[in-house]
Amino acid sequence: MAKSRSGSIPAVVREAQECLKTAIEAETQNRAEGIKDLKFGAGEQWPEMIQTSRELEHRPCLVVNKTDSFVRQTVNNMREQRPRIQVHAVASGADKQKADVIAGLMRHIQTNSNADVAYDTASDFQVRIGWGYWRIAARYTAPDSFDQELYIDRVRNPFTVYFDPASSQPDGSDANWCVITDLMSREKFQRKWPKAKLVDLRAVGAGDELHQWATKDEIRVAEYWKVEHVPDTLLLFSNGDKRYRSEVKQEDLDAAAANGLRVVKERDTVRRAVKWYKLTALEVLEEREWPGKWIPVVPVYGAEYELDGKVVRYGMIRMLQDPQRMYNFWRTAEAELVALAPKAPWLVAEGQIEGQENVWNSANNRSFAYLSYKPQSLDGHQVPPPIRQQPQQLPSAQVNAAMGASEDMKAVAGMFDPALGAEGQETSGVMVQRRQAQSDKSNFHFYDNLCRSIRHTGHILLDLIPHYYDVERTIRIIGEDGVPDSVTINQKQMDPLTGAIQEVLNDVTVGEYDVVIDTGPGYQTKREEAADHMLQLLGTPLGQKVSMIADDVILRQFDWPGADLIADRLAAANPIAQAEQNLPENIPDEVRAVIAQLQAQLKQSGALVQQLQTDLKYKLSVEQMRQQGDAQRTSMQDSTKRHDIESRDQTALELEEIKGHVAILLAHMNDRREIAAVEAAAKNDATH
Known part of the structure; x- marks a missing residue:
């Protein structure tokens, strides 16, 4: 271990002490003001001398803490739209499939380590005092394991971190040292x-x-x-x-x-x-x-500027202090005026309450059903009954001053009534949204700086993953939709003959990747908005075309029970969905969509060709049957004609034969008649 020349204290210890001194000297003003900001936001809003003097006089020091509500409004807006880390493949063995695995691993790291707590704590300090921190650490997964996991831990007290004051990058990526005390x-x-x-x-x-x-x-x-x-x-x-x-x-x-x-x-x-x-x-x-190349401590800054060679950092509370003090003062003055004002007295004529003084003396403190008095006369005229004087009214100047201080706070914070949930002068939903967007823009620098710091966190994780996830192991990854899955990384594919490594699946130790930040609403919010837009789209002619090719995708956006089951059944009948299921996972989405469309068109074309072949075959069969019918009909007609001709010829022969027979019969009949006539004539001759 290295020793210093001047003593037995190691050189690295003296080096750390010098860095600590440097940070304290550079940040003394910021730290002092930051502590004041924290105390002010917690309710210590009266100047110490004024509060002490008022307390000695038994005068109130009211605190109507509107500052903390402004801070919570800003911080909760940032919580509602937390930035999300996305990973893109760049070069040298990187591809989309491995980029998705690394992105899923990062989401697992953030979920497993409750990174949202670290981000929220740092952003809360960022808005309150102007800076906050979180850190990345590595720990063993179990006492009996050699596997390590990366964690994103919160820094509960940012004043324990002494960051390199020479760092000028807004995410602290160029820092050369950091001291954290405990x-x-x-x-x-x-x-x-x-x-x-x-x-x-x-x-x-x-x-x-x-x-x-x-x-x-x-x-x-x-x-x-x-x-x-x-x-x-x-x-x-x-x-x-x-x-x-x-x-x-x-x-x-x-x-x-x-x-x-x-x-x-x-x-x-x-x-x-x-x-x-x-x-x-x-x-x-x-x-x-x-093992990494960056210090795993990430700062997130609020507003900052350089003045006289020193960097000044501050949050939202710094500029809200004066209007908040004015608001507290005028509200306290109102309360003091009302509380210390004398009770409204009764005007009573002499002798009107004689004998009932005890009742009338407590009339300002107790509620009586009635007050009795003795009528009195003066110079023959009846004296009016006792009357109460009007109570002292609040001066309108004090009321207006308190309202003005409240408006000053809104102007300084850049937040207006719609952003604070109050009704404004806006008359439409669009105007309300624009006013809310204006409030968001006033404090957008806090959110933008948070995005930069989370992006640097993604770079640190990218740098550390090849060192801590360098062996074959099964890990949990989380998809963009929050659904967990298991995948084996660094899985070696061996040649069964030579035993050599042919390929390494999901190798997260090679390749160049980059990190981008996805902002705006989260996946669930986007899903709900997408479902609403799709419902509106279905009522249009374009929506009808979309539903013919993506009906299962539309149905998966809904979150009611049975939606996925119905979508699966629709996908089974959708040729495009079937084609997408059969494609490899490492194909980019754009290429996947084109291939699926072409496969679906090819499948539809094949079905059409098959149908046409069936139709053609059917038409040929019908034509053959028609031709056979025509041939049979022609043959029958020819046979009929031949039969008719033959029948006619036969009939003619038969008629001729009949005629011949008739002629013969007639000839025989004529011969018989002639013989009969001759015989009759002979008989006649014989008779005579």
């Missing part, structure tokens, strides 16, 4: 580090460099992060991989050359190495090298 009881300290020296202040002597580090019952333990810029050589291999020479051994280079892998280019560069130390005022308790 007071521990001496008993806990000895239990955790039994071999560490527990030295009292008097043992090391007085010194400004040590008074911040120990008390009688507690000892201050600090985490010291520092970035070292290490000269190195960057190597580019023939397969496109890039490695630092300090990370590659010579035997690895020789083995790679034997396998045909060679270095094609190299250049001198400077790499970032992050070191972490746990230390006290006297010694280093723990130390290690952090």
Whole structure:
């Protein structure tokens, strides 16, 4: 361990103490004002001298804390639309499928570590005092496991963080050091580090460099992060991989050359190495090298500007203090005026309450059903009954002053009645929305800075994932819709014959990716809005066309029971949906949509061709039947004609034969008649 020349205290401890001094000197004004802002927002809104003098005089000091409501309005608007980290593939082995896995892993990390609490705590301090922090840590998943998980932890007290004042980036990505302090009881300290020296202040002597580090019952333990810029050589291999020479051994280079892998280019560069130390005022308790290239402490700033060489940071409360004090003063004056004003007296003629003085003396404090008096006369005229004087009225100037202070607070905060839930002069929903949007724009810099810090958090996670998720393991990922799933990362596909690695599925250790921030409403809100828009679309001619090709997609947007079941049944009958289900997962969405459309069209064309073939076959069959019918009909007609001809010929022959027979019969009959006539004539002759 390195020792300083002037004593036994390690050099890194003195270095951390110097950084702490630098941060305290640079941030003294901001920290002092920040503490005032916190106390003011918590209700300490009267100047101390004025409050003390009023209390000595037993005068009220009312606090009508409208400041805190303005802060909560701004913070809750940011909670309602939390920025979301999205991952895009860039180059060097990156693709959309692995980008989706990494994005799902990041959502798991945020969900598993309750990152929304860290974001909300930091943004609350950002709006109140002008800055807040969260941090990224790595912890083992179980006492008996070697697997580690990344976590996003909140920083409950931003005043324990001393950030590099030379950092100028709004997300703190260029910081070179950071000190985080924590007071521990001496008993806990000895239990955790039994071999560490527990030295009292008097043992090391007085010194400004040590008074911040120990008390009688507690000892201050600090985490010291520092970035070292290490000269190195960057190597580019023939397969496109890039490695630092300090990370590659010579035997690895020789083995790679034997396998045909060679270095094609190299250049001198400077790499970032992050070191972490746990230390006290006297010694280093723990130390290690952090695998990432950024300090895993992320600031989120409010408004800031540079004045006289120093950076001034502030939140919303800083500018609300004066109008809030005025509002408290005038409201207190009103209450004081009413409370201390004398009771309205009774005007009573002498002798009217004689004998009933006790009742009338308590008339201002008690409620009586009636008050009796004795009528009196003066110079023969009846004296009017007792009457009460009118109570003292509030001066209109005080009332107007309180209203003016309230309006000043709205103007300073940039929030108007519609944004605060009150009715304004707006007469339509569109005007109300525009006024609300104007209020959001007044404080949009808080939300925009939060987006920048969360984006840097995504970069830190991208940088750390290859180090902490570098072996084959099954992890949980969470989709954009919040639905969890399990996936195996770094899954090696082996050649069954040679045993060599053919492919690594879901390899999250290679590839270049970038982070973008998705803002606006969350998935559930977008889903509800999409369902409303789709319902409106279905009533249009375009909606009818959409429902023919995406009816299952429309139905999945609804959140009532059975919607997914009906959508599955519709998808089973939708050729486009069936085609999409059969496509590989690593195809981009745009290409997937085109392929699914073409496959659906091809399937429809195939069905049409099959139908046409069936129809053609049917038409051919009908034509053949028609031709056969015509042939049979022609044959029958020919047969009929032949039969008719033959029948006619036969009939003619038969008629001729009949005629011949008739002629013969007639001839025989004529012969018989002639014979009969001759015989008759002969008989006649014989008779005569």
